[in-house]
Amino acid sequence: MRFALLFLFCVASLALPALVLVPLFFLGPPPYSWSAAPQAQDSVLEDGSRAVVVVLAGPNDAEREAARRRQEAGARAARTTKSLHDFSYRIDQPVPVHGRIIAVESAVVEATAPNEEALVRCLERIPGFLDQSGQNPGMRLFRNHLLAVVLGLLGYALALAPLWARMGSRAATLRPAAGARALLPDELEARFLALGAGASPFTVSREGAEIVAAWHHADSALSGLMRQARVRMLHRVRMRIDPEEKVVRALDHAAAVRWQIEGGLARLHVAWRFSLFRGISFASARAARSAGLAFRDGRVVLEPGCACSFDLDELKGPLVAVTLEAGYSWKPVVSFWRWFGG
Numbered sequence: 001m002r003f004a005l006l007f008l009f010c011v012a013s014l015a016l017p018a019l020v021l022v023p024l025f026f027l028g029p030p031p032y033s034w035s036a037a038p039q040a041q042d043s044v045l046e047d048g049s050r051a052v053v054v055v056l057a058g059p060n061d062a063e064r065e066a067a068r069r070r071q072e073a074g075a076r077a078a079r080t081t082k083s084l085h086d087f088s089y090r091i092d093q094p095v096p097v098h099g100r101i102i103a104v105e106s107a108v109v110e111a112t113a114p115n116e117e118a119l120v121r122c123l124e125r126i127p128g129f130l131d132q133s134g135q136n137p138g139m140r141l142f143r144n145h146l147l148a149v150v151l152g153l154l155g156y157a158l159a160l161a162p163l164w165a166r167m168g169s170r171a172a173t174l175r176p177a178a179g180a181r182a183l184l185p186d187e188l189e190a191r192f193l194a195l196g197a198g199a200s201p202f203t204v205s206r207e208g209a210e211i212v213a214a215w216h217h218a219d220s221a222l223s224g225l226m227r228q229a230r231v232r233m234l235h236r237v238r239m240r241i242d243p244e245e246k247v248v249r250a251l252d253h254a255a256a257v258r259w260q261i262e263g264g265l266a267r268l269h270v271a272w273r274f275s276l277f278r279g280i281s282f283a284s285a286r287a288a289r290s291a292g293l294a295f296r297d298g299r300v301v302l303e304p305g306c307a308c309s310f311d312l313d314e315l316k317g318p319l320v321a322v323t324l325e326a327g328y329s330w331k332p333v334v335s336f337w338r339w340f341g342g
Contacts, residue, residue: 009167013160017153025138031085036128038107049113049122053129058106066103069110073099085133104129165334174320174330182327185243191322192239211239213319237316240336241328248323249333250316 041053056062070087074080077089091097098119099112109129113119123131133139141149183191192211196204204213214236236253323330334340 005171010164013164017156021138021141021149024141025084025136027138028136029132031131031133031136031139032102032104032109033130033132034105034107034128035130038105038128041126045122045125047114047118047121049111049118051122051126052110053126054108054110056106056108059103062103062106062108065108066101069101069108073101162340165340169331169333172332174324176324176327176329180324180327182246185241188241188248188322188326188328191326192319195318195322207238209240211241213237213239213316237319238336239319245329246327247329247331249331249336250319251333251336 038053038055040055041051044050054062054065056065066087070080070082070089073087073089073091076091078092079090081088085102087101089099089101091099096114097112098114098116099110100119100123102109109123109126111119111122111126113122123129134143189206189211192204192213193206194204196202196213202213202215204211206212238251238253240249241247242249320330
């Protein structure tokens with residue numbers, strides 16, 4: 001239930017900017033319209049600009065005709081820009097041409113000019129054609145205040161990031177049984193360190209103010225198989241004990257590198273991929289299997305070897321169990337900064 005509510009909150013907070021900005025494009029007058037019935041025309045102005053108006057049977061025919069003209073112009077254009085309401089293009093050869101194609105009700109308007117200023121004047125001189133795009137709140141906002149919009153969205157995301165992090169940490173927190181007696185921090189630390197002794201698949205050590213648990217790569221059969229597959233993986237859990245709040249804050253670190261080397265007679269190809277994770281890891285698993293060729297009964301057969309797996313719960317499960325038994329809460333965090341991670 002906690003994870004479902006967290007998911008719904010994150011979706012709602014991400015959708016909020018769109019719910020605010022998108023309706024702005026539907027307020028105010030339409031971007032383009034006619035003050036009177038459109039009339040077909042094909043005229044050339046004194047500066048070389050050309051205005052073409054094609055009147056069709058209805059809006060659907062106008063959209064099809066506009067799409068055809070956009071395709072033809074795009075095939076010759078050096079640059080095209082398609083917005084919600086028009087299509088702009090630029091042709092550099094043999095002479096510079098700036099054009100715009102607009103489907104308005106049952107008519108298609110195509111204007112071409114040597115530059116953008118002449119293109120605007122050409123559209124203004126089409127009888128009955130109204131360019132009202134500057135009156136649309138959404139288009140005016142993005143045209144005139146794009147930097148402010150981008151900075152506002154960035155600030156909104158940065159303001160919500162600590163809240164997302166704290167809510168995720170709270171949703172993933174595990175608490176001890178009611179009435180459990182809390183041990184002293186030194187006793188809890190000693191229990192953590194004891195987990196890494198003997199044949200444990202991971203090590204536990206103190207590094208400064210933190211207790212760090214790391215998977216035993218060198219001693220793991222899976223590690224050997226992963227080396228054969230040219231994969232190296234690291235997973236560590238950094239923990240800090242808070243004796244006042246009776247909480248163990250845990251931060252996951254995971255990294256994996258995969259590389260491939262291919263050689264030929266005249267070439268050498270090296271490829272690699274790196275992934276890094278830092279934060280709250282709810283689950284992780286790796287598996288590998290070895291196999292080899294053997295000669296049996298006069299024929300070559302493929303014999304399976306050992307199969308190994310790594311489950312994050314093998315590393316974190318004992319840490320969580322010790323924490324809860326000691327009367328402390330286990331709190332995954334994305335940062336040890338209290339204002340951000342909780």
